[in-house]
Amino acid sequence: MLLCQTAGWLARLFLFLKPVTCSASGGNSNGNGNGTDANANATVPAPPPPVAVPSAPAVNDHRVVVYYQTTNRNNSATSHISLLPLLEAAPSISVTHVLVGAIHIVDEDGGIRLNDYPPENPFFDGVWADVAQLQAAGVTVMGMLGGAARGSFRRLDGDDAQFERYYGPLRDFVGTYNLQGLDLDVEEAMSLGGVVRLIDRLKADFGDGFVVSLAPVASALTAGGGNLSGFDYGELEASRGGRIAFYNAQFYFGWGDASRAADYEAILDDGFPAAKVVMGVLTSPANGNGYVSLSRHAPVLAELAAENPAFGGVAGWEYFNSLPGGGAAPWQWAAWVADHIRSAGTKRDISTTEAVWRGVRKAGRRVRRGAKVYRDYIA
Numbered sequence: 001m002l003l004c005q006t007a008g009w010l011a012r013l014f015l016f017l018k019p020v021t022c023s024a025s026g027g028n029s030n031g032n033g034n035g036t037d038a039n040a041n042a043t044v045p046a047p048p049p050p051v052a053v054p055s056a057p058a059v060n061d062h063r064v065v066v067y068y069q070t071t072n073r074n075n076s077a078t079s080h081i082s083l084l085p086l087l088e089a090a091p092s093i094s095v096t097h098v099l100v101g102a103i104h105i106v107d108e109d110g111g112i113r114l115n116d117y118p119p120e121n122p123f124f125d126g127v128w129a130d131v132a133q134l135q136a137a138g139v140t141v142m143g144m145l146g147g148a149a150r151g152s153f154r155r156l157d158g159d160d161a162q163f164e165r166y167y168g169p170l171r172d173f174v175g176t177y178n179l180q181g182l183d184l185d186v187e188e189a190m191s192l193g194g195v196v197r198l199i200d201r202l203k204a205d206f207g208d209g210f211v212v213s214l215a216p217v218a219s220a221l222t223a224g225g226g227n228l229s230g231f232d233y234g235e236l237e238a239s240r241g242g243r244i245a246f247y248n249a250q251f252y253f254g255w256g257d258a259s260r261a262a263d264y265e266a267i268l269d270d271g272f273p274a275a276k277v278v279m280g281v282l283t284s285p286a287n288g289n290g291y292v293s294l295s296r297h298a299p300v301l302a303e304l305a306a307e308n309p310a311f312g313g314v315a316g317w318e319y320f321n322s323l324p325g326g327g328a329a330p331w332q333w334a335a336w337v338a339d340h341i342r343s344a345g346t347k348r349d350i351s352t353t354e355a356v357w358r359g360v361r362k363a364g365r366r367v368r369r370g371a372k373v374y375r376d377y378i379a
Contacts, residue, residue: 062341063313064334065097070320080126081320085331087137094338099183101144105152111169142181150188157194181211189230211245218249218256221267248315250280252290259292261303275310283322305344
């Protein structure tokens, strides 16, 4: 009886702990989270009214996001890796979003490169042909800006004249190739005012239906967690949440653990809605550290989808070698994810024990944030 009373008291106590967003990280093991720039103290404009962002038509109720960076085998212009099996090789279309990347803002080649070449290079002819067919089938095709190669967001984070110089080619690229959104993968220091300005301009130029997502490391969405972006994602969500469709949180390279539900749940407990948090995972152990096998990931997906009917979905980095099919059938990953989310069954309530433990972890993160003790992992 005492145990039950104690558990109940703790659960009630932690319900009063309102989500607290962390200040911009003071640094992390990679030294990427504490940059400053000319726009670091820019005043953030007042948030606009919430903007509804329509979802792409899909056969499943949750996002299945595919990152598409390796477009040609062995970097050969004649060895295009087609996206069309995502439409043709399964009984139904499982993928909801395809993110073409990585887009880099540069000082040459007309201001834009897609990976190593200008986007109009014949190397990408097959990419743009596939994109048109995906869009015709109802799949949302977006671009991915940034990533590990730095410089794009630094160029966009200067004064107004500098911003216009570098934003113009990006705007023209998006329009030329009819991209339906941009995924902002900010892995370098950028100010809050700078990212707000970019989001506002994208919406102003392409309309409310233009999809804006971001791709933070998972820990950046928790109080006191490590952050590569320089700005506070909690503050960004409070200021421009109505203009951000979802977050492709990176649960790999030590920034989050996709082999258990706890790290995803920590993000929810710290104030982000499940509908906007997409669990980003590696699709093959060849793609980096932190790969979680499909057999280990299956029960995690089942738990998250059952306990969170609005579960935001899963994003896979990246398409060309995705398991279980590998290079021969990378489209199978999207079908596998969609099937396992759908099979989660009816809604399941969180147990009292789990609620108490999540409250304890949340309190610990609040203490860590208050003490300005930042860690790459999620506490």
